[in-house]
Amino acid sequence: MDTPPPAPEPQRTCSRRWFLRSLLGLGAMAAAGKGIDWMLPRTICRAGEWAGPPSDHFDGQHFFNPEEDTPSPTYGSSPIFRWLMGRSRRTPYPEVEHNTHHPSLAADLPPTDWEITMVNHSTLLIRLGGLCLLTDPIWSDYTSPVHGFGPRRKRPVGIPWGELPRVDACLLSHDHYDHFDVPTLRQLNRRDKPLFIVPLGLRSLLKHHLGPGLRVEEKDWWESVQLPRLSITLTPARHWSKRYHTQSSANRSLWCGFWAQAEGGPSVYFAGDTARTQWFARIRERLGRPDAAILPIGAYKPEWIRAHHISPADAVEALQTLGARQGIACHFGTWQLANESYEETLADLAAALTQAQIPPEQFLAPDNGQTLRGSVSR
Numbered sequence: 227m228d229t230p231p232p233a234p235e236p237q238r239t240c241s242r243r244w245f246l247r248s249l250l251g252l253g254a255m256a257a258a259g260k261g262i263d264w265m266l267p268r269t270i271c272r273a274g275e276w277a278g279p280p281s282d283h284f285d286g287q288h289f290f291n292p293e294e295d296t297p298s299p300t301y302g303s304s305p306i307f308r309w310l311m312g313r314s315r316r317t318p319y320p321e322v323e324h325n326t327h328h329p330s331l332a333a334d335l336p337p338t339d340w341e342i343t344m345v346n347h348s349t350l351l352i353r354l355g356g357l358c359l360l361t362d363p364i365w366s367d368y369t370s371p372v373h374g375f376g377p378r379r380k381r382p383v384g385i386p387w388g389e390l391p392r393v394d395a396c397l398l399s400h401d402h403y404d405h406f407d408v409p410t411l412r413q414l415n416r417r418d419k420p421l422f423i424v425p426l427g428l429r430s431l432l433k434h435h436l437g438p439g440l441r442v443e444e445k446d447w448w449e450s451v452q453l454p455r456l457s458i459t460l461t462p463a464r465h466w467s468k469r470y471h472t473q474s475s476a477n478r479s480l481w482c483g484f485w486a487q488a489e490g491g492p493s494v495y496f497a498g499d500t501a502r503t504q505w506f507a508r509i510r511e512r513l514g515r516p517d518a519a520i521l522p523i524g525a526y527k528p529e530w531i532r533a534h535h536i537s538p539a540d541a542v543e544a545l546q547t548l549g550a551r552q553g554i555a556c557h558f559g560t561w562q563l564a565n566e567s568y569e570e571t572l573a574d575l576a577a578a579l580t581q582a583q584i585p586p587e588q589f590l591a592p593d594n595g596q597t598l599r600g601s602v603s604r
Contacts, residue, residue: 270371270408271470272434274401274427274479283447283462288477289427291464293504317567322381327596329385337455338602340492340518344592345384346560348405350496350520355456355488357394361496361520363414364407369561371403371469377561380568384594387413395421395453398428399498400481401467404561408435415440423451423458427467427479447482448512459485459513461495464503465534485513492517492602495548499557501534506547517602519550523575523591524558527565535564538575542582545589551603553589560594 280286329343331353341353345363352359365383370376396414399405406428412435414420421441422432429444443451450459461483468476483498495509495516521544526537536544538555545553558571566574572591579586592598 266371266470271475272431273467273469273475274429274431276427276430276479278426281446283480284426289467289480290477291466293464316562316565317570319380319562319567320569325382325384325593325595327384327593329389329595330597331391332599336601337488337491339599340488340494340601341597341599342494342518342520342554343385343597344554344556344594346379346381346594347558348399348498348522348556349383350554350556351385351390351393352486352494352496354486354492354494355453357453357456358391359395359397359458359486360390360393360414360420361397361484362399362405362498363396363410364404365410365413366407369404369407369563371408376403377563379560380562381560381594384596393418393420395423395458397458397484397496398422398424398432399463399483399496400425400465401428401431401469401479402499403469404563405499406431406469412436421451421453423460423484425460425480425482431479446480455489455491457487457489459487461485461497461509461513462503462505463498463500464505465499465501483509485509485516487513488602492600494518494520495550496520497522497544499534500536501532502536502540502543506544510548515549515551517550518552518554518598518600519545519548520554520556521545522557523555524566524571525564531564538571539578539581542575542578542584542589545584546582551588552598552600554598555589555591558591 282292283289332341335341335353343351345351347364348362349364350361365387367379368376393414415436419441421443423443426444426446429442432440432442445460447460447462450457463481463483465481466477467479467481484496486494493516497520499522521541522536523538523541525535526532559568575591579589
């Protein structure tokens, strides 16, 4: 009589199969993550590069803020991820379908006058010295490397692309996606072939995305570019640079502000992105009092985000330190990049001006599409 075979052990066999499949799945996910970390910093999330001797703000590989005792922190992926997923408290941000202002560009601007039109966020059209300057241009709907992801536009651009006058020079303050928008830069270069004026390390990033044949001036802090009837000086700022989450790609390019000085005419200072800093006093000492100072006032709540941004109260303090004759606010209103609401930002600015006993008309927060003008003060 034949002996029956032993009974199978289905539970143990299934457990082994589940373990092996899980192990293979985890391995595949880890390999995919490594592949993504290898690919993205070399393609759509590529950082700028700079090779040069060390200085008081460059260690030979990375830039840093010299007024800080320790290396400047950059935003980790964890707090940004928590914010994007809505785990931090955000106050309501209005979505506006139509702007209430339309640009009113002067047909003939006198050489003693400046004209500034708010496009959106930190994009402003500056006209002085017979030239058109455009700062940190972004016409995209999302501030991210991929359309459809990241913070989404809340109000229309202030100057429709078809109404934008020819741009002579484009001033890029740093590489963050809300300031260095590749689709807009490509479109601008195809249309106008402007001179791009950038801080150290951004020439390579521009060439990577826009190709050869660019007109680029790449400068360090305090260095200048001479244009017809206009001088552009790169000014220090307290900020950082990064286009991917890895620390190896952080601070590979410099960040800056810009001082535009018309020959025999007005001066306009654009701060870019910055935290509270001693540089405002140094800028006034070296370059004088600007006729107009464009200062950021948004993205300042929660507290950790102020490591590299200024609040409306900080901006009012900067206005006083600079001795600017006219303040113009930027970096607010179009994308919600922090917890504060649009109305909260304006209310905080009004309160800071009242506290400092500064008339509200001396520091304006223009709507998208609003044009402001002024004259040189002697």
